[in-house]
Structure formats: C-alpha cells, structure tokens
Amino acid sequence: MSLQDLLQGRMPRIFDRLRGGRDPSLRLGKGIPTIGVASGKGGTGKTFCTVNLGVLLAGERERVTVLDADLGLGNAHLLLGLRPTKNLQDFLEERSGLRELLQVSKYGVDVLPGGSGISRLCQLEDVEMRRLARSLSGELPRARTLLVDSAAGISPQTLKFLIAADLVLLVVTPEVTSLTDAYAMIKCLHLRGMESRIAVLVNRADDEGQALEAMHRVQEVAKRFLDLHVEGCGWVPEDPAVRGALASRIPIVVRAPHAPASRGLRLCAQRLEEMLIGLPARRTFPSRVPGRSASAFSETGGRGGRRRRTR
Amino acid sequence: MISGPIPPHPRLVVEGLLRFHRSRKQGEAAPPAEDPGLPVPSGADFLEEGLELFEQDLVLEEGLAIDFFGKDAGGAPVAVLASEEEEQDELPLRLLDLDAWFRRGRTLPRGLLAQACPALAKVELGHGLRFVLVAHSYESRFLERLQGLDALDLTVLEFGRLRVRGEGLWFLRALPPWDGDRDGRRPLPEGLADEDMRGLVARLMDRVHEIDPRPVIQGDRYHREIWLRGGVHFRVEVDGASVEIRIPEKGQHWILGDEGDIDRILDALLRVELEREALGVPSRDGDAEWESPRRKNGSLSTRSEDSGSGGTLGGRVHLSEEEMAAFFPD
Numbered sequence: 001m002s003l004q005d006l007l008q009g010r011m012p013r014i015f016d017r018l019r020g021g022r023d024p025s026l027r028l029g030k031g032i033p034t035i036g037v038a039s040g041k042g043g044t045g046k047t048f049c050t051v052n053l054g055v056l057l058a059g060e061r062e063r064v065t066v067l068d069a070d071l072g073l074g075n076a077h078l079l080l081g082l083r084p085t086k087n088l089q090d091f092l093e094e095r096s097g098l099r100e101l102l103q104v105s106k107y108g109v110d111v112l113p114g115g116s117g118i119s120r121l122c123q124l125e126d127v128e129m130r131r132l133a134r135s136l137s138g139e140l141p142r143a144r145t146l147l148v149d150s151a152a153g154i155s156p157q158t159l160k161f162l163i164a165a166d167l168v169l170l171v172v173t174p175e176v177t178s179l180t181d182a183y184a185m186i187k188c189l190h191l192r193g194m195e196s197r198i199a200v201l202v203n204r205a206d207d208e209g210q211a212l213e214a215m216h217r218v219q220e221v222a223k224r225f226l227d228l229h230v231e232g233c234g235w236v237p238e239d240p241a242v243r244g245a246l247a248s249r250i251p252i253v254v255r256a257p258h259a260p261a262s263r264g265l266r267l268c269a270q271r272l273e274e275m276l277i278g279l280p281a282r283r284t285f286p287s288r289v290p291g292r293s294a295s296a297f298s299e300t301g302g303r304g305g306r307r308r309r310t311r
Numbered sequence: 312m313i314s315g316p317i318p319p320h321p322r323l324v325v326e327g328l329l330r331f332h333r334s335r336k337q338g339e340a341a342p343p344a345e346d347p348g349l350p351v352p353s354g355a356d357f358l359e360e361g362l363e364l365f366e367q368d369l370v371l372e373e374g375l376a377i378d379f380f381g382k383d384a385g386g387a388p389v390a391v392l393a394s395e396e397e398e399q400d401e402l403p404l405r406l407l408d409l410d411a412w413f414r415r416g417r418t419l420p421r422g423l424l425a426q427a428c429p430a431l432a433k434v435e436l437g438h439g440l441r442f443v444l445v446a447h448s449y450e451s452r453f454l455e456r457l458q459g460l461d462a463l464d465l466t467v468l469e470f471g472r473l474r475v476r477g478e479g480l481w482f483l484r485a486l487p488p489w490d491g492d493r494d495g496r497r498p499l500p501e502g503l504a505d506e507d508m509r510g511l512v513a514r515l516m517d518r519v520h521e522i523d524p525r526p527v528i529q530g531d532r533y534h535r536e537i538w539l540r541g542g543v544h545f546r547v548e549v550d551g552a553s554v555e556i557r558i559p560e561k562g563q564h565w566i567l568g569d570e571g572d573i574d575r576i577l578d579a580l581l582r583v584e585l586e587r588e589a590l591g592v593p594s595r596d597g598d599a600e601w602e603s604p605r606r607k608n609g610s611l612s613t614r615s616e617d618s619g620s621g622g623t624l625g626g627r628v629h630l631s632e633e634e635m636a637a638f639f640p641d
C-alpha cells in the first residue's frame with residue numbers, strides 16, 4: 001500500500017475487503033449455523049472437541065457436518081474411523097462435488113475431509129471460498145450445524161474460515177502460552193472487523209478451578225483491552241480415556257459416555273446449543289433443546305451477543 | 312520457475328528433476344536456477360525414494376528403447392517412461408515388449424549381457440523390470456488398458472502445478488492403484504523368516520494404512536524406513552526372529568511382541584502425526600517461527616507475513632506489554 005493509494009482513498013476499500021465478514025458471499029453454509037473451531041497454539045484439542053461436540057449436537061434426523069479446514073493435515077476423519085479416498089483438495093481442483101466427499105459416520109456426524117501432503121501448500125482464493133460456501137448450502141440439505149475444524153495458528157487461510165463462521169469457538173488449554181495465543185487470535189479477528197460471537201472452551205484442565213481461571217483470564221483481557229465480550233463454553237478435563245478412544249476410532253462420548261471428558265463435553269454441547277439458538281442463521285429452525293420455548297429462544301438470542309450482526 | 316499454461320514435455324521434467332537431484336547429492340543446495348523452464352518440485356525427492364537413474368535413452372534393440380534406466384532402492388531394474396498424452400496409445404505395447412525383453416535377458420549369462428550393455432550389470436535382473444510412467448495427465452482409456460496389464464510392476468506418476476501464495480509450484484503424485492505399493496510386497500522385510508512375526512508386522516502395516524493408505528517405504532532385506540503422510544517416520548528393524556519398531560523423532564522404540572504393541576505403536580504414530588506442523592505452524596512445543604509470545608516480547612506474527620508474501624487476511628498481531636502482563640498476574 002503506497003501513500004498515494006492512501007491519499008486516493010483506496011485504503012478504506014481494501015480494508016473493507018480484508019474484513020471478509022462483510023462480504024456475505026464469503027459466509028460458509030448460508031442457512032446453516034456455522035461454528036468455526038480454532039486455537040492459537042496447535043494441539044489444544046480442536047479436532048477432538050469438534051468431532052465429539054458434533055456427535056453430541058447431532059440429532060436423530062438432522063445431521064452435523066464437520067468441515068475439516070485443515071488443508072495441510074486434516075485428521076477429523078481419523079477420530080471417527082472413516083477412510084476417505086477424496087478430500088477438499090479434490091473439490092477445490094474441481095474433480096469432485098462436495099456431496100461425493102461427504103463421509104457419513106455412524107454417529108450422526110459427517111465429515112468433509114481436509115487435505116493432506118501436497119495440499120498444505122494451497123492458498124484458498126476468494127473465488128474458491130465462494131464456491132465452497134455455495135456448495136455447502138446447496139449440496140448438504142440435511143446438515144443442521146456446520147462445524148469447521150481449522151488448522152492451528154493465525155494463518156490467512158484459517159482466518160478466512162473463521163471470519164466466515166457465525167460463532168468462533170476457541171479451544172484453549174490452561175497453559176499461559178495457549179491463552180496468550182488464543183487472545184492473539186481474538187484480537188486478530190477483532191481487528192479485522194469480525195462481528196461473530198466468540199466463545200472459549202478450556203480443554204485438558206486438571207480441575208474446574210484451573211479451567212475457570214483460564215477462561216476468566218481470556219474473558220477479562222478481551223473485555224479490558226478490546227471491549228469484547230467473550231462467552232464461556234465450559235471445560236473438559238484431561239482424561240486418560242481420550243487416548244483409548246483415539247486408538248479405537250470411536251468418539252469418546254460414544255465409547256465412554258461416563259468418562260470425565262465426556263461429561264465435560266456434554267455440558268459444553270448444551271451451552272453450545274444455547275448459543276446456536278441465538279445465531280441468526282439458526283432462526284429458521286425450531287428450537288430443539290428439550291424444554292426450551294420460544295421465549296427462551298429470544299432470551300438467549302439477545303444475551304451474550306456482542307453486537308447484532310446485520311445480514 | 313515456469314509460467315504460462317503450456318507445460319514442458321515430461322521427458323524434460325524428468326531430466327530437470329534428475330539434474331536437480333544430482334546437484335543436490337553433490338551438495339549444491341540451491342535449485343538449478345539456470346534451468347528456467349524446468350520444474351523442480353520444492354522439497355520433493357527424486358521420483359521415488361532410493362531410485363537411481365544412470366542411463367538415458369537406453370536402446371535395447373532396434374525400436375525398443377527406455378527413456379531413463381536405473382535401479383530402485385532394492386536394486387531392481389527400473390524403466391522410467393515419460394510420455395505426452397498423444398504418445399500413450401503405443402505405450403502398453405512398448406511396456407509388454409520391454410517386459411518380455413527383460414524376461415528373456417534374465418536367462419542369459421550375466422557377463423554376456425553386461426558386455427552388450429554395461430548399464431544392465433548394475434541392476435539385479437532377478438527382480439524383474441519395474442516401470443515408472445511419468446506424464447502430465449493420462450487419458451482414461453489408457454488407464455483402463457493399464458488395468459489389464461496387471462502382471463507388470465507399474466508405478467504411474469502424474470505431475471501438475473499448484474498455485475502457492477500466487478507462485479506456481481510443481482508436484483508429482485502417484486496414481487492408485489499403481490503407486491508402487493501393490494500386493495504389500497514392500498512393507499515386510501524379506502529377511503524376516505518367522506511366520507508369526509511376519510503376521511504381526513503385516514497387521515501393524517495394515518493398521519498403519521489407516522493413517523496413510525500410501526506410505527513411502529524404503530529399505531533392504533532387514534529393515535524398512537516408512538514415511539506416513541510425507542513426514543511421520545518410523546523404522547522396522549529385523550534382528551533374527553525379533554522385530555524392533557522405532558520412532559526416531561521421539562526416541563521411542565518397541566520390541567514387537569503382541570497385538571497390544573501394535574495399538575501402542577499406532578497410538579504413538581498418531582500422536583506424532585497430530586503434533587506435526589500444519590500449514591507451517593509448529594507442533595505443540597513451538598518453534599522458531601512461532602515463538603511463545605513471552606519469548607518474542609509480545610509480538611505475534613503470522614506465518615505468511617514472516618515469509619514475506621502478504622496474504623490478504625494475514626498480518627501482525629501485536630500484544631502490548633500491558634496485555635501480556637494481564638496474562639502473567641505476578
């Protein structure tokens with residue numbers, strides 16, 4: 001950007017473009033509530049949480065789709081025991097439609113597999129993102145919720161996916177570096193004008209005290225420095241049963257529903273359900289949470305949202 | 312680097328790769344910039360791990376030639392045939408002729424062959440001829456015909472171009488089912504005689520396919536190096552009737568004893584895979600590109616910016632002293 005560009009007023013236009021959130025054609029899964037799962041630091045348990053929350057959010061008729069946006073080393077399918085032969089790379093290179101990619105699992109969750117190997121090099125262009133967004137809403141009519149499992153870190157690619165979501169769920173671990181990295185991610189999204197809601201889930205905590213302290217720290221710093229309300233989505237304990245579930249390729253909430261991690265995940269899923277009801281895209285769906293009425297719907301919708309998004 | 316829509320002939324691609332590979336082997340780190348027009352897939356090894364080509368345009372008899380001839384990691388003779396789509400009509404016949412020639416050659420005295428053609432002295436003719444086909448693309452009709460030639464040992468490579476942050480990059484990939492790993496010939500070291508252990512290693516490899524259906528495998532009679540998804544690396548070592556599995560990166564190793572070990576090894580491999588860099592972002596322990604904010608004095612930056620190519624959504628996130636301090640209350 002040269003000074004001349006600035007003087008000629010190109011800056012604001014370019015700035016608008018950078019704020020991908022403003023461009024409705026870049027939103028993923030129109031009509032389907034979309035949750036972007038992110039972290040700053042890698043390995044916090046994004047994929048683990050995405051898949052298991054997906055299983056819990058899936059209903060009897062309606063299904064949850066996990067879009068594995070880790071174009072480098074997507075592995076969401078591994079946790080469900082799926083063996084895809086194609087991945088998003090095939091879609092992006094127009095060798096395959098989205099529906100052909102869709103891996104249907106036994107657990108109510110379908111996966112659009114991410115890339116591997118060579119595809120890590122790819123940058124998603126806006127046109128490709130638009131095509132993906134169109135196909136997501138056109139080709140997946142049964143999807144009730146879209147969960148986007150993103151790659152770790154603040155890459156342009158990941159930001160693009162997150163900005164296209166209705167809700168960003170940050171999965172953090174209690175270590176301070178995970179918290180600062182998550183905050184850096186929040187700040188980055190905020191600076192880019194993202195207006196979607198942001199929630200934090202603390203994974204791998206030793207106990208509730210540690211989890212809440214971590215969560216409050218992120219919330220507090222975001223409030224103080226960015227005047228941003230970050231919602232709490234609950235916590236999941238460190239649990240040795242996770243390992244066994246991973247090796248068996250059965251989601252832990254199915255394989256060991258009474259394990260501590262499964263209990264934590266269930267509470268998180270409930271909280272997420274409540275947040276989903278508040279999402280604009282969700283309004284076309286009747287409330288599905290047992291015992292929740294239309295009034296509860298508007299209550300939740302009004303609460304917590306930072307700013308109302310205009311669409 | 313190449314630009315423009317017309318890709319070079321596959322022969323040039325192989326030549327370029329070969330040159331690059333040789334210069335790298337001689338310790339010249341830089342890619343041959345003086346070869347504009349020749350694609351060099353960054354980071355890619357030559358066509359196949361351990362493949363060595365030593366003869367170009369090897370004429371066996373009139374009308375029967377091999378574009379590039381050499382041997383693979385196991386010493387088997389390899390014919391690399393590079394073709395444009397238009398040339399693929401004749402390829403199946405040529406493959407059959409070459410295969411027949413080598414079958415006949417196997418029965419001839421070795422010294423005689425070597426005299427006639429020195430290149431043949433460098434390979435293990437007993438292994439039979441392997442073919443590596445290289446092209447930009449293959450007609451589906453041609454691939455159907457190849458399906459019928461299942462007695463041949465084929466590896467079919469396709470190369471293409473990727474856009475990476477606005478820059479073109481070449482890649483090579485093997486097309487299944489001709490990706491060089493048919494019939495599980497390679498996962499098991501031949502030197503392992505114990506039937507039970509063979510069964511156990513075979514089951515380990517079956518499970519490994521869940522992580523990567525097409526692992527890169529290299530080795531000799533008594534050991535195998537296996538790379539999954541281009542990175543995760545483990546080693547199978549045979550010592551008499553026992554087998555040791557190692558993950559060098561983690562310093563872990565197991566003497567393979569029962570099915571439980573397979574679970575443990577797989578779990579460890581999965582972990583390595585999960586921890587691996589995605590999109591250049593380091594694994595859990597962090598690395599130079601992505602230092603912990605404290606170490607980096609409160610300044611986090613994105614990968615794309617560090618590498619100097621401005622992705623539209625990338626950019627620096629700076630955490631102020633106060634912001635950092637808020638995370639470290641004491």
Ligand SMILES: Nc1ncnc2c1ncn2[C@@H]1O[C@H](COP(=O)(O)OP(=O)(O)OP(=O)(O)O)[C@@H](O)[C@H]1O
Nearest residue numbers: 042043044045046047048152204237238239242585
């Ligand atoms: N609550 C938990 N208890 C024990 N182990 C866990 C827990 N959550 C995640 N793990 C383990 O942590 C590792 C990393 O998890 P996962 O792959 O989900 O992280 P990720 O954030 O998706 O990683 P990446 O950034 O590489 O995509 C896995 O081995 C997983 O089984």
Ligand SMILES: [Mg+2]
Nearest residue numbers: 046047070150
């Ligand atoms: Mg992941």
